[in-house]
Amino acid sequence: MPLAILALALGAFAIGTTEFVIMGLLPEVATDLDVPISTAGYLISAYALGVVIGAPLLTALGTRLPRKTMLLVFMGVFLVGNLATVLTSSYGAVFASRVLAGLPHGAYLGLAALVAAHLAGPARRATAVARVMLGLTVANIVGVPAGTLLGQLLGWRVAFLVVVALSALTILGVARFVPHTPASRVGGLRGELSALRHPQVVLGLTTAVFGFAGVFAVYSYISPMMTELAGMPSAGVPIVLALFGVGMTLGSLVVGPIADRWLRPTIYVSLASLAGVLALFTLTVHNPWTAAVTVVVLGAVGFGVTAPLQVLVMSKAEAAPTIASATNHSAFNLANAGGAWLGGLGIGMGLGYVSPAVIGVVLALVGLGIAVTAGLVDREGPGAAPTPEHRDRAAGADAEPVSHG
Structure with missing residues (x-):
């Protein structure tokens, strides 16, 4: 494996x-x-x-x-x-x-x-x-x-x-x-499309759109924020981008095993942490050192929510997770485009380069609200991860032994 x-x-x-x-x-x-x-x-x-x-x-x-x-x-x-x-x-x-x-x-x-x-x-x-x-x-x-x-x-x-x-x-x-x-053995295209009608799948995708948009409201404008607000030379921007990638990697490594035990709570904490880090960034962005450190943390908490949301959508799609799993990436790209547009809208309205972070806070909180609502209405309980039987179905109806080839 x-x-x-x-x-x-x-x-x-x-x-x-x-x-x-x-x-x-x-x-x-x-x-x-x-x-x-x-x-x-x-x-x-x-x-x-x-x-x-x-x-x-x-x-x-x-x-x-x-x-x-x-x-x-x-x-x-x-x-x-x-x-x-x-x-x-x-x-x-x-x-x-x-x-x-x-x-x-x-x-x-x-x-x-x-x-x-x-x-x-x-x-x-x-x-x-x-x-x-x-x-x-x-x-x-x-x-x-x-x-x-x-x-x-x-x-x-x-x-x-x-x-x-x-x-x-x-x-x-x-x-x-x-x-x-x-x-897949769920009836082909019709069976796969049925997964998109599951309320928990819809709520999971919507959580991804709003919550992840908070990350890209800032990331899309990280270069001018670093040079105009933090006073960093343009030559330092690639280093900051690499630091963001380091944070993404750390978040992915840490969150995966935690989400295996506490799926929904991991999503809640990640989104709440994202809102908090974005709020902190409005203060730390005015110094190059504190801004760089915050960017690392932003990458960690922002991308730490991606794997748990992916697993949640696959689980709630039950025996037809394929198209739901792929559509989740469409949701993340809508978040990319939407966050960039809203962040640019704030700058274009004359609110300054801090405004994308403020907008990001709002988007992350909206995503958190949707995630909590989804947990509350879920029959399995607000903090429940999928049961083993549910997870086996979500892993695919093709659970028979696999062969190499």
Whole structure:
């Protein structure tokens, strides 16, 4: 199982790298494509658009395929999308390639989390999911800075060529080490879509949208906040971004085992902590040292809620968790776009660069309120983790022994 989890996490690493590396290469992209930086920025939105559309769509289309086959198909589409980014030269073609690359993002991560949870068993589901998502966080420490540096030195397309290579390695690793698991046995697309009607799934997805938007209300504007408010030189911003990635990694490592024992309480504490850290950031952001420390903590508490929410949605989807798991990543990308928009709205209204943190506090508290409400109305009780029987169903109706192949 460790090699299978590592192969799945490598795919997450490639996905995290391609999603965020373009943010550090926008000037190079804009110059090469002969468009303003603001127009080049729409390429970030293009990728997010692909994620939101692709997560439910590709998952739905693949419901009758074995899960290992689905993983290979999704990573193949991801490879083709990034290769198209490398080979195309016009802005419109690059835009289309970013949409294509984003389509399998949520579908792959959602299914990878589901497969990892199935392989780990009910007692270690959250830990296994956190290990896969660790690929995303490590990408922000290693992949994004390294890709940015390579792109600045050798041309921005080189960064995406590296992603293509990572995608190919992931395909080889999944093919070799991930065991075969059969297709879902819940009635295909109709059965999978039924999961989205479960009130607890809806509440879980809504929690992700609002709660996680609090993180991106700040993260989207961390560069001007550091330079304008903390007085940090622009050369220090990449270090701060790497520190944010360190915090993400620590949060993923710590929260997974805790959530295995106390699922809902972990979500409550993470969201409450997120609101508290964002409120603290309005004070600490005026000093470069305190701001940098707070950024690490923000990464930890912000991304510490992702694995527990993923497990909750999979559990409440019962025997049809595949599309719910993938749609959860659409929810996180809606949070990304919504948080960035609301944070920018505060700045645009003349409220200053502190306003995104204040807005983030409100969003985190709304997410906490939704999470608590979901717990109170849950038949299993406000703090209950899924029962073993419930968790076995959520791990997939295909609970028979798996075979390698």
